[in-house]
Amino acid sequence: MKKxxxxxxxxxxxxxxxxxxxxxxxxxxxxxxxKSGDGKIHLKFMHDWPKGSSTAYYNLVxxxxxxxxxKHPNVQIDVEVLNPDQYRDKLKVLAxxxxxxxxxxxxxxxxxxxxxxxxxxxxxNDIIEKEFKDQxxxxxxxxxxxxxxxxxxxxxxxxxxxxxxxxxxxKYGLQEPKTFEDLKNIGKTLIKHGVIPATVGSKDGWxxxxxxxxxxxxxxxxxxxxxxxxxxxxxxxxxxxxxAKEVQNLVDMGFFVKGNTAFSNDDAKxxxxxxxxxxxxxxxxxxxxxxxxxxxxxxxxxxxxxFKFPLYEGGKGTDINSYVGGPGLGAFVAENSKHKEQAxxxxxxxxxxxxKRSVEGAGILPAMKVDTEGLDVPQMYLDVLNDINNxxxxxxxxxxxxxxxxxxxxxxLMTALFGKQITPExxxxxxxxxxxxxxxx
Amino acid sequence: xxxVMSNKTAIILYVLPSLLLVLFLIYIPIALTGYYGLMDxxxxxxxxxxxxxxxxxLIHDKLFWESTWHSVLLALFSVLSLIGYLIVSLxxxxxxxxxxxxxxxxxxxxxxxSVAIAQLWIKIFDPMNGLINSLLSMFGIxxxxxxxxxxxxxxxxxxxxxxxxxxxFYIIIMYAxxxxxPQELIEAARIDGAxxxxxxxKIKVPLISGVLKVLVILAVVGSLKYFDLIYVMTGGGPxxxxxxxxxxxxKEAFGKFNFGYGSAIGxxxxxxxxxxxxxxxxxxxxxxx
Numbered sequence: 001m002k003k004x005x006x007x008x009x010x011x012x013x014x015x016x017x018x019x020x021x022x023x024x025x026x027x028x029x030x031x032x033x034x035k036s037g038d039g040k041i042h043l044k045f046m047h048d049w050p051k052g053s054s055t056a057y058y059n060l061v062x063x064x065x066x067x068x069x070x071k072h073p074n075v076q077i078d079v080e081v082l083n084p085d086q087y088r089d090k091l092k093v094l095a096x097x098x099x100x101x102x103x104x105x106x107x108x109x110x111x112x113x114x115x116x117x118x119x120x121x122x123x124x125n126d127i128i129e130k131e132f133k134d135q136x137x138x139x140x141x142x143x144x145x146x147x148x149x150x151x152x153x154x155x156x157x158x159x160x161x162x163x164x165x166x167x168x169x170x171k172y173g174l175q176e177p178k179t180f181e182d183l184k185n186i187g188k189t190l191i192k193h194g195v196i197p198a199t200v201g202s203k204d205g206w207x208x209x210x211x212x213x214x215x216x217x218x219x220x221x222x223x224x225x226x227x228x229x230x231x232x233x234x235x236x237x238x239x240x241x242x243x244a245k246e247v248q249n250l251v252d253m254g255f256f257v258k259g260n261t262a263f264s265n266d267d268a269k270x271x272x273x274x275x276x277x278x279x280x281x282x283x284x285x286x287x288x289x290x291x292x293x294x295x296x297x298x299x300x301x302x303x304x305x306x307f308k309f310p311l312y313e314g315g316k317g318t319d320i321n322s323y324v325g326g327p328g329l330g331a332f333v334a335e336n337s338k339h340k341e342q343a344x345x346x347x348x349x350x351x352x353x354x355x356k357r358s359v360e361g362a363g364i365l366p367a368m369k370v371d372t373e374g375l376d377v378p379q380m381y382l383d384v385l386n387d388i389n390n391x392x393x394x395x396x397x398x399x400x401x402x403x404x405x406x407x408x409x410x411x412x413l414m415t416a417l418f419g420k421q422i423t424p425e426x427x428x429x430x431x432x433x434x435x436x437x438x439x440x441x
Numbered sequence: 442x443x444x445v446m447s448n449k450t451a452i453i454l455y456v457l458p459s460l461l462l463v464l465f466l467i468y469i470p471i472a473l474t475g476y477y478g479l480m481d482x483x484x485x486x487x488x489x490x491x492x493x494x495x496x497x498x499l500i501h502d503k504l505f506w507e508s509t510w511h512s513v514l515l516a517l518f519s520v521l522s523l524i525g526y527l528i529v530s531l532x533x534x535x536x537x538x539x540x541x542x543x544x545x546x547x548x549x550x551x552x553x554x555s556v557a558i559a560q561l562w563i564k565i566f567d568p569m570n571g572l573i574n575s576l577l578s579m580f581g582i583x584x585x586x587x588x589x590x591x592x593x594x595x596x597x598x599x600x601x602x603x604x605x606x607x608x609x610f611y612i613i614i615m616y617a618x619x620x621x622x623p624q625e626l627i628e629a630a631r632i633d634g635a636x637x638x639x640x641x642x643k644i645k646v647p648l649i650s651g652v653l654k655v656l657v658i659l660a661v662v663g664s665l666k667y668f669d670l671i672y673v674m675t676g677g678g679p680x681x682x683x684x685x686x687x688x689x690x691x692k693e694a695f696g697k698f699n700f701g702y703g704s705a706i707g708x709x710x711x712x713x714x715x716x717x718x719x720x721x722x723x724x725x726x727x728x729x730x
Contacts, residue, residue, distance in 0.1 A: 089695060092484050114483050114698060203678055259568030261679035262589035267563070276569070408696040416680035421592050 040076045041339050043346055044101035047079070048087035048329075056288060056362035063361075064353045068346060075342060095120050100334035102343040103350070106152050108143035108327045109396065110403045115332070116144070116151040122333045122340060123149040127348050132368075135355070139394055140327040140367040152330030153351040154367035155358075158283040159325030159387070159394060160210050161306040163290060168195060168278040169305075176307040180218065180246070183310050187255045190278055199257045199277035201268030202418040205411025206399055208260075210281050211250070212414065213324045213398055214309040215243035221316035222393040228431075229401045231439060235431035239316065244417060244424035246312075251418055261419040273300065281309070283325065284384055288363040291378040306380070308387075319392050326396035327367050359385070409434050471711065478705035483698045495705035504681060505706060508689040509713065511596055515603065515685065516664035516717070520657055522604045526611040527653070531641050533612070534619035544616065548609035555606070559673035562602040563589070589675055592682040599683055603670050607663075611656055618649040654725050658718055665714050686710045 045065070049057035058081070065077045080101065082090055087105075094100050100120055106112045115121050128141060128150055140154035169175075169186075172193055177183040187197040202208035216225055220239030227233040228240070250256065257263070257271050265282075272280035273289070273296065280286075289296050290304040308320050331347045333340060355368030359377055365384065372385045388394075399407040413430055416422045422430075478496060481489040499505055529547070533540045550558065565572045566588040574585040588598045622645050630640050646653070668687035671677065677684040677692065684692075690710065694703025 092695070092698075096484060118483075118487075203676060257569070259587045259590035261592075262563075262566070262568070262587070262595070262675060267567075271569075403698075405697040405699065408692060412678065412680065415678045419590070419592055419679040421680040421682070 038076075040074055041342055042076050042078055043103060043337075043339060043343055044078050044080065045346070046082065046087070046091075046101040046104040048082050048084045048105060050081050050083055053083070057364065060354070060357060060362040060364075061350075064350055064357070067353070068349050075346070077346065091115075098336055100336075102334055102337040102339060103347050104332055104334070105155070105329040106144070106332045107329060107400065108152070108154070109400045110407055111400070112144055112151060112330075112332070113146055113403070116146045116149070119335055121151040122335045122337070122344070123151060124153060124333065124344065124347070125150050127344055128153070131348050131352065135368050137367055137369055137388065139396070140330075143327045143396055143400075144330050152332045153347055154327045154330040155351055155354050156285075156328030156330075157325070157365050157367040157388070158285050158328055159323040159384070159391070160214070160281060160283045160309070161384075162198075162279050162281045162309060163272070163286070163304055163306045164279045165272070165275055165277075165303050166305045167303045168275070176305075177310045179310050180215075180312045184250070184253070184255075186278075187250070187253060191254050196257045196271065196277040197255045198279040198281065199263075199268040199271035200260050200281065200418070201263040201265035202256075202260045202415050203263050203267075204265050205414040206397070207265045207268060207282065208247075208414040208418050209397070209399055209410065210283075210324060212243055212247050212417070213395070214281070215246050215312065216240050217322055217324060217395060218309065218312035218317040219243050219246070219315040222319065222322040222395055224316075225395055225398045226401065228435070229398070231435070234428075235435070236425070236428040241424045241428050244427050247417060248420060248424060251420060256418070261415050275300065275303075284365055285328070287365070287380060287384065291380050292363050304380075306383075321387070321391055322393040323387075323391055323395070324397060325394045326400050330367070403438060406431070406434050406438065474704045474711075475708045476704075477701055478708050480701040480704075482701040484694070484700040488701075491701070495702050496709075498702065499705050499709055504684065505686070505689060505709070507681060508677075508684040508686045511683065512665050512667065512685045512687075514596065515600060515667055516661045518600050518604060519607070519660040519664045522608075523611060523653070523656060523660060526608060527615055527646070529608075530612045530615035530619055531645065534616055534645075535637070544613070547612045550606050551609035553606075555669035556673055558602055558606055559670050562670075563674055566598060590679060592679050595675055595679060595682045599671050599674055602674070603667065606670065607660075611660070614652060614656060615649065618652040619645055622648050654722075657725070658721050661717050661721060662714050665717060666710060686713070 047057075047061060048054075049061065051058045061079075065079065069075060069077060088111075091100070091104065091106075095115060095118070098120075100115075106115065106121070112121070128136075132153070136154055137157050140157055141150050144150055144152040144154065164176075168190070172189050172195075174186050174189060175182075177186055190197040200207050200211065213225060216239065219242050220237065224233055224237065224239060228235055228237075233240075257268065257277055260268060269280065269282070269286075269289075271277040290301055293301075308323075311318060311320055331351050333343045333347050337343045351368075355366040355370070358364040358366045359370055359375060359381060363377070363381070365381075365388070369389075370385055372382050372389075375382065375385075399410050402410060409430065413422065413427050417424070417427050477488075479490060479492060481491045481494075533544055553561075564570075568574055568585065568587045568590060571588070573588070577585045586594060589595050591598075626644055626648075627640055630644055635643070666687050667685055668691065671683055671685055672688050672691065675683045677688040681689075686706065687710065690703050690706040693699045693706060
């Protein structure tokens, strides 16, 4: 009898062991959230700028955190760094179990929406009103605003240009294009001389979409894609179908690097950095690579120039200062953070210091307005900052504005459009079907 | 020993931990997946019960069946490649010179991580600077294929590294089985005048048929749920040319935030895999009789 009791005891202990080990991760989490042994407030902060691949971002964040901890000796920031893709997934998993970090980063619009409306992010209107009045670039806070409440402090702002290799252009006597027709002629000349006119990573979908979005802007006017999201215009609008058709015309003439539907954005970028392709339509997050980054040879950096996406003859978008772009990451505060006020304070400090230091310190364009006077940065930065100040319109990337569902579909369809697997009409129809299905929900 | 085997408590004691682990980590999640398939759920926030809606959608989803077809094709290729591996391991097991070295060469791809293999093959397939196309253009071929970028070719192009990746695994298992074939049988056959081919076909292969059956099932089920190389190399693209069930499931769940539908796809995959396993077992048993 005694023996039996012993066996059961061991059994019970085993089971308890399993159950406890299952919980161990969450129990240690809650310990780090609250005040632990050293009597400090521990704030958990998660970001997706790993030291290896986003060195400048990583260092700047580290610097700001150190300063904050120096100013608030009772607070310790526990940082967790992940790669962007893992970060997205982890955020989702943490949200599902109500364990978001106190402060973290979120993308705007469609990405943030489920978290914001699902009550995971805390509304930050009070801080924005109190500490950031009129300091953000217009249109950035709005990208994180749902039902009148703003859920993140925008940190990044990017617009897109066609970057080009000045030396290649000079070699073949080419000028920066004013119209889309000019751009096509440049393409023809380059093809004739065996140079790849432009590189694009259309496997990822979004880099390809930049070409489409600009053409839609130039042909159908600057608001057309936003109108599609809001249900005022259909994707099958002739102007948008025409834009998709023009994309395929470029593909047909061999404007883009061969095999681009199998290239990621990084693969495609390699062709530009190795001077195999003359042009690269991308966003200003690449500026460090073209100006300050020690990883890129200086002689190449001196060859890089940029121009605004040319106008389309007879199109409704007649303003060259209308850009495709958008806010990138913003800082959120978790709704069920144990130290919400402290977390908000840290988030505000982080974003404010970020706005002050990011251009000079890391070559990143912040979502806060930057005074270019006396700024010690490469000329290209000053030009871009001035462009942003003079921008008449910045259309947020279509895939960012769309829900995750439509966004994913858009990426797939973009790849298919570049791979000539679908016609412009089908391309439009599939978007419309998905948008309609969503509206009915 | 006999005493222990008849003591029920002891049996339970030894079996329970692993049973609980399997239950909690595998079977309960499987049941939950089936349950989530009944929901409209974005992964964050509230779930909404929608009954069999997701499963109905699944049956009529053209993309799902297309991905299933791609997975089935992969399974077919993997099974066909087993024949190649069998020949290789027959040769290796016949104690040729350098057999040891070759065995090691074949096993190396298996030691590499899938992502590294994927990166390696992306570079090999690169249409402009890749190894294959550079070789082709060296031989004067002008219109070099686009490999991963060509919708008609991409699927077969990704199959190559997948098959290559697992070669070592299958060869090593077949090799181990072949080594254990009793030497006396082979010698007896040789005395009776059987040639090498006859020995292989009539003696060695039938003797390791049990192992071969398991390998066929492994190859089929492994292919049906295959994910990693395809996801890294093409992401299911261009278009959906290389979409397989697992990558489609991942896209729906983690890309589009349709966890409900993603779960339904996962459950569909489970049923397909179980069906395939059952069918293969049945087929192979019939062959035997």
